[in-house]
Amino acid sequence: MKAIVIGGSGQIGGWLLRHLADRGHDAVGTFATVAYPGLYPLKASDREAAVAWVRQERPQVVFYPAGFTWVDGCEHDPATARASNLDEPLNLARVTADLGGRFVYFSTDYVFRGTNGPDSEESPPDPPNVYGLAKLDAERAIARELGDRALIARTSWVYGPERQGKNFAYQVIRRLIAGEPVMVPSDQRSSPSYGPDVALAVIRLIEDGHSGLFHVAGPEVLSRPDFAKAIAEGFGLDPSPIASKPTAELGQGAPRPLQGGLLTPRLNAVLPGLMRPVSLSIDDFLRRLNLGEAWSDPRVAPGLG
Template sequence: MKAIVIGGSGQIGGWLLRHLADRGSDAVGTFATVAYPGLYPLKASDREAAASWLRQQAPDVVFYPAGFTWVDGCEHDPATARASNLEEPLNLARVTADIGGRFVYFSTDYVFRGVNGPDSEESPPDPPNVYGTAKLDAERAIAGELGDRALIVRTSWVYGPERQGKNFAYQVIRRLIAGEPVMVPSDQRSSPSYGPDVALAAIRLVEDGHSGLFHVAGPEVLSRPDFARAIAKGFGFDLEPIGSKPTAELGQGAPRPLQGGLLTPRLDAVLPGLMRPVSTSIDDFLRRLNHDDGWNDPRVISSA
């Protein structure tokens, strides 16, 4: 299988490339702003150039975990949110379909308002913010144009080892190391999803010929405080610095789902047990950091 990963420097993109290589696939990753060795510089915003390059590559499958994922930034800049999360991936999805390939688009639990979650693939979406709206519009546009050549993967609260070190687990660990308080929303609940598992699930779904919409998320629904405490405990830190306040008191720029999370009936039917719970995942997280697999280690204080 020849695969292209648009956004290979990101959290899910990095794991897609690692797993694809381990499984013997011919995989090429791209980056837009954060360069790593072996990645090809590609700006999806340069739509003609990106389309031309993709045609030359002639992949069997394109994975698209890239996009503008800063939720508050999307709220303040809806044009960029729509371009990065809808128009640019749709451009490359069309090219992929033209050359006979399959397209995997990564979406979010933020397509749901988060009032009665967790939600399944059958739950009616109702995005609470600009980010979720752009993602939902992309899901519908890509699925509508590509049909069974499209796989839509919704996930939530992704964490685990990564090269840039930006996810929630890194934020918690670094603040604890610095002796700073960790303040998280008391009233947000969702499904923590281990990045290596999310990437592997997407690849396995492609290998097995699946298409359509799949929720790919961890098996537990936790509150942000419980998730933060699980991370701290797993890494051997005191839980005392972890505090919480209601979302309304934290001044976040975009509305968030509160009672969120993703149910995974379709994934469980075809790949049962693939998504690991938080405690097991954190053990794996530490093991990978300790083996120095090239991931950013949040326990190491940079001198920069």
Template sequence: MNVLITGATGLLGREVFRAFQKNEWNLTGTSFRRKSPGLVRVDLSQPDTIHDFLNAHLPAVIVHTAAERHPDVSLRDPAGTRRLNVEATAAIASWAATHGAFVLYLSTDYVFDGTKPPYRPSDKPNPLNDYGRSKLDGEQELLSRAQKSSVILRVPILYGPCETLAESAVTVLADQMNRLTEPTLAIEDWATRYPTYTPDVAYTILQLVEYHLAHPDFHGIVHWSGNEGMTKYGMARVLAGQMGFPVERLVPNPAPPSGATRPKDAHLDCSALEELGIGRRTPFAEAIQAILHPA
């Protein structure tokens, strides 16, 4: 079976690629700016070329992780964000609908406004920023073109094995502590987040694809998330403990973050996947230990 992972150089895509390599599938992964041996370079922000690319590889399963996922970049470049997050998704969805391929699309808790958690997949989205709107519009392109042969997986803030600590919004806190020259570091203590480990999401995606292959009618929107709610300040305290960084140098900042507007608590209800026995959660402290002090 031909399986395509878009964004296989990304924080999540690398783990998805790794998880799928363990199966005997004919796997293709895409990169864009990063060079990575074994991956195929493609610019998905040129939607006109996507059908040619897909015709050359003929995937039966497409895991679409590639995206612009930084809300502050989307704030500065909404048009570029929409080309990748919305138009590329529409092109992939229409090709998949014509060729009978299954698409698993990664989306975000930022489709919700964070005022009434926890959110079930059927709850009404109300994104607060351009990034969340673009991911929601990507969902809608998929639903309007390939509803019966796709799954939308929404996840919250991700962290995992990284190329640099600054790569994720969680491990960047360790980077800030490493670079600190002032006596104290102020860290946002406003939004409740549910940090989710990329190897767990990759495993969940593999389970979802296998479930779809066994139950071809399975489709729709699902949620997966870690279950430890904490602010960035709370995460920083765990990181500090494992880095030998004095926690008293961390100062909670109760103000919302600057830049793109964020939800205060967009906790995702994951009960549908839990009932199917799909999903995996590694405790936050254990996962951070594995990232900061790999065996």
């Protein structure tokens, strides 16, 4: 399979590239701002150049885990949110379909209000913020224009080893090692999803010819405090500096789903047991770190590892 990963420098993009290579596929990844060896410089915002490059590569599948994912930033800049999360991927989805290929779009649990979660693929979306609305509009536009050439993968609270070392697990581990307090929302619940598993699940869905909408998320629904404590304990760190406040007291710029999370009936039916719970995922996280397979080690000061 000839594949392109738009956003290969990100946490899901990095694992897509690694798993694709391990499974014998021909894959190339791109970066927009954070360069890594082997990645091709491409800005999806330069739409004509992006289309020309995809036409040149003639992929059988394009994976699109890129976008503007800073939720508060999206709230303050709706135009950029929609351009990055809707217009730019739709532009490349169209050229992919024109070439006879398939397009994989990564979406979010933030398409749901989060008042009565966890939600399944059949639950009615109701985004609480600009980011979720842009993602939902992109889901619908890509599905409408590409039909069975599109796969939409919603995920949530992605964590685990990654190149840039920015996800929630890295933040918790680094702050605890530095002796700093960790403040998390007390009233947010969702499905922690291990990045390597998310990437592998989506690749296997494509390999098996699936299309349409799939929730690709971890099997548990946890609160932010419980998730943070599980990370701390899994890494052998004292969880006592972890504290919490209601979301309303944290000054976040965009409304968040509170009672969120994703149910995964469609994924469970075709790939049962692939998504691992937090305890097993953290074991794998540590194993990869100790084997030097995890790019960035949160136990090491940035620039020293």
